[in-house]
Amino acid sequence: MTETGTASRETHLLLTLDVNGERHELVVEPRRTLVDVLRHDLGLTGTHVGCEHGICGACTILADGRPVRACLMFAAQAEGMALRTVESLADGRQLGDLQQAFTEHHALQCGFCTPGFLMLAEGYLAETPDPAKDEIREVVAANLCRCTGYQPIVEAIEHCAARRRARNPKEK
Ligand code: FES
Ligand code: FES
Structure with a gap:
């Protein structure tokens, strides 16, 4: 500086x-x-x-x-x-895997909160590749969403983690 x-x-x-x-x-x-x-x-x-x-x-x-x-x-x-x-997260017009999981699980409605949840989850999954559902719930409670009720967000993160582990078994 x-x-x-x-x-x-x-x-x-x-x-x-x-x-x-x-x-x-x-x-x-x-x-x-x-x-x-x-x-x-x-x-x-x-x-x-x-x-x-x-x-x-x-x-x-x-x-x-x-x-x-x-x-x-x-x-x-x-x-x-x-x-x-x-x-x-995206590669040009191709959504990243976490974004894809959010769309598949309908983890957004108005979408205002979504960038924050995506980055929260991206940081979390890098540290915790095999998370328990209850732990995901605790992590996402850090951010506010007024639309989804959180359950689809939890499922999207869990699904993305499972796919990453399937692609790279060393991440278990
Ligand atoms: S805008 Fe930063 S925490 Fe709400
Ligand atoms: S999708 Fe609207 S605030 Fe979360």
Whole structure:
């Protein structure tokens, strides 16, 4: 993180962010949140903003593999971390396996919460390839969904985990 120019010394920072495998150099005000910079400066609008207070989880992304609330972090705090947003899950127009499982299990209705649940689940499955259903329920309780009743989300995550284990038996 580097301060820029004398005139803007106190109001702007030069940051380098690593997002979805790409490096971005940005000039931002120190008070800008990570979610605002992702959405407005980098155009990664898949990450949603709900409560802006760390409650709903709509803004969940991965930072060094761990789910974080991007509304609670300043962009400057993310320098040096490998960030992943929901845009990293698909391969072009081809949905990723977790997204595919969500569609198959009807794990979304309005879809506002979905990017946050996807990234929460992506981080969780990387650590826990063979999760118990009750544990999935506990994990998804971290985020809010007003539409689905959660059960289809739990089933989608469980199904995706099973498919990944079938593709790679070492993940058991
Ligand atoms: S918008 Fe970040 S937790 Fe709700
Ligand atoms: S699908 Fe509408 S809030 Fe979750």
